[in-house]
Amino acid sequence: MSVTVLTALSHGWEGKMVEVVDRLPGVTVGRRCVDLADLLAAASAGLGDLALISADLRGLDRDALSHLRAHGVAVVGASREGAESEERHLRQLGVDRHVHLATPREDLVEVLTTTAGAAPFDPTRADLMPGEDPPTAPIEPVTDLTPPPPPPLSEPTRGRVIAVWGPTGAPGRSTLAVNLASELAAAGAPTVLIDLDTYGAAVAQLLSVLDEAPGLAAAARASELGTLDLVALARLAVEVSPRFRVLTGVPTPSRWPEVRSAAVEHVIELARSLAAFVVLDTGFGIEDDEELSYDTAAPRRNAATLSGLAQADDLVLVGAADPIGLQRMVRAVQGVGQVSSPAPRPVVNRLRASSVGSDPARRVEESLARFAGVEGITFLPDDPAATDAALLAGATLAECAPDSPLRLAIAQLATTWTGAAAPTGRSSARGLLRRRG
Ligand SMILES: Nc1ncnc2c1ncn2[C@@H]1O[C@H](COP(=O)(O)OP(=O)(O)OP(=O)(O)O)[C@@H](O)[C@H]1O
Ligand SMILES: [Mg+2]
Structure with a gap:
């Protein structure tokens, strides 16, 4: 040739x-x-x-x-x-x-x-010298979980990526991503939460992780320089409670160009070796900056979220339980299907009769089935007391509102992956020792 x-x-x-x-x-x-x-x-x-x-x-x-x-x-x-x-x-x-x-x-x-x-x-092997085997996690062994009913982990050491995405309008992506990750960790599965939202990273604040924590931008930079390996990633992903690590997002939205697709793919792939579950909090934007398509080297505003969605094994699609939120959710089902392959698991957040009428769950179910063909919805209750307490404390719902309806609903959702019994109420937060970086 x-x-x-x-x-x-x-x-x-x-x-x-x-x-x-x-x-x-x-x-x-x-x-x-x-x-x-x-x-x-x-x-x-x-x-x-x-x-x-x-x-x-x-x-x-x-x-x-x-x-x-x-x-x-x-x-x-x-x-x-x-x-x-x-x-x-x-x-x-x-x-x-x-x-x-x-x-x-x-x-x-x-x-x-x-x-x-x-x-x-193959960006996942780029940090290896020839003849070396992929690194093994130096931290905790990954728990061998076999989650019913979704497909079981194909390899026990390869973590499952769960992307939490939803359209514009703050439907509750970050609230769900943070608390879903915390519930997976509390159930015994090492979990890494990665904040990929380049418009409004919120995980650091939601979990009181110090602003100086380097997070995703540092991991992306290390990846581009060829110095990111499993140990380096573990150092950057702060352990906020046992088995629960967090890679915080870009500190200010203006730093979005620092986070490129190849680096995000590398970070996620390495994170799979660090934990049984990799939960992604994503930004709302999934358009692919088409005007830049002639120049594939240009940074793209939505690159982090798009890379996360492309890597996801499971996609949780969050929508808000009000007429505008539901209409956006209908469109979102089609849009996200272009960029992510798993069938979306629909979650309708802040369910309340005051925004959609009496018997809200039935109404929402009917309209999403009719207009988007969506079924099997998980409903999360409107629970401002719990979310405000968590926001004020900079902590998870399990830590500061363990018996709240919202926390129990998210814990129930987490059992979809862990197969563990959901906590039923009081004292379920005991043993969640917080260690903030
Ligand atoms: N079930 C709920 N009940 C009451 N308030 C909620 C609930 N879920 C989320 N919220 C509140 O709604 C607001 C937006 O939530 P969140 O930040 O999780 O949304 P988001 O989709 O990540 O938004 P953004 O576009 O800013 O990333 C927050 O103040 C949060 O506390
Ligand atoms: Mg958010």
């Missing part, structure tokens, strides 16, 4: 390397790129099958590698002989094949031709 190579190499030895590569049988240098932007543009334009890059390429990160892969361009690292730190850096970013100026010609041909068209980039 003939391979067209795009090179983006250190100036000092670029010329020599290009000369060697261009003379190889079946290999052509398609473009000598001057920088990363040039390389990404050449890849987008389909000018090559393989990028030959050096570690000091300015701006090179995991997202850039994803961009190359997304355009069918394989990546091989190159350096002067003996530059081990450069080679290591590229491996940490997920570039597994490497050549040197002094690599024998036949080996060069083998590496370049077999890498071009090889398997796509």
